[in-house]
Amino acid sequence: MKKSKTLLELFLAFLKIGAFTFGGGYAMIAILQNELVQKKAWIAEDEFLDIVAVAESTPGPIAINAATYIGYKRAGVLGSAAATVGVVLPSFVIIYVISLFFDAFIALTVVKNAFRGIQAAVVYLILAAGVRMLKKLRRDPVSVTLLCLTVACMVTLSILAVSFSTIFYILLGGLVGFVVWLCQRQRGGDAK
């Protein structure tokens, strides 16, 4: 009985978070912090910061990562499922409803023109997100080399219409990072 109450509580709390967080990213972190650390006191501040760090280094949106993690801590696997479904459900419903009307909506000339204009804004948003991440990136030689190589390869291959999956870039980046770590450890070991 108590367990099902905890599950419902988790589901509802994350349903609310899912319904009111636009865009995601850092706005999301502030809302999560306010809701989970301050209001509900479900986790301590330092554990929350751990979750943010983990979320930044694992795939997937931070709201979902936080839901899965906190759900598990409070009520095991079922809790993590309840919280994750809760956080995803609002946007699922909203987007599904929009998608039903979207084709009719986009058929209007005014809307079509408006969306042509929006394209320019979206490209700007992507570029701005990339630049923000660029500013936060560590400027060691390996990172800079990997970044430049990625941009150069991807732009060139895209223009030449050669297909080379994005996944390979990510895997290669991870491999290079691992090898650099091995070399550094080797050197550190020799020094001892």
Added chain:
Amino acid sequence: MIFLRLFLTFFEIGAVSFGGGYGMLALMRELVVGNGWLTEEEMLRFIAVSESTPGPIAVNMATFIGSHEGGVLGAACATLGVVLPSFIIILIIAAVLRNLMKYGAVQGVLSGIRPVVVGLILATAGTMLLSTLFGFSHAGDAFAPDLIGIAISAVVALVAFLWKRKTKKNPSAILLIVIAAVLGAVGYGI
């Protein structure tokens, strides 16, 4: 089998979407446009809608494309696919590997992935800019600049720049999208 393909495609996207938000964009563009599910123009529209509604962009895009391709069941398959990888990974971290991030090897791998993801986003933005505003996507294409589009991007960039100087904060995505929508409706309408 469209449902299985939607699930697997978005599972793949979910599994490597490091860096939040637009981190998944390069792969999504490759798989979704590559699969012939959407044109580049349609994908940009969906991004605008995903930015203007609650919830993470990756999830919104999955629901939208899933619904577009396979109705409500398609939306469910795509959304489940995009969420499942991070669900599994976080569950493992929460249950057994709380210190996963403290291992040097993990940090090493991540420090290699991070610059690559930034590079992927910048390269995607660059090639999208060329294809949407200049009509140039592959070698051999003639440049066909879209003057109205170029003017709209200049206005959007200027507004964002001034806003940031004045308030020290980035303007919300929705504001920029609304401005561009109005300019587009007027600019392309006449």
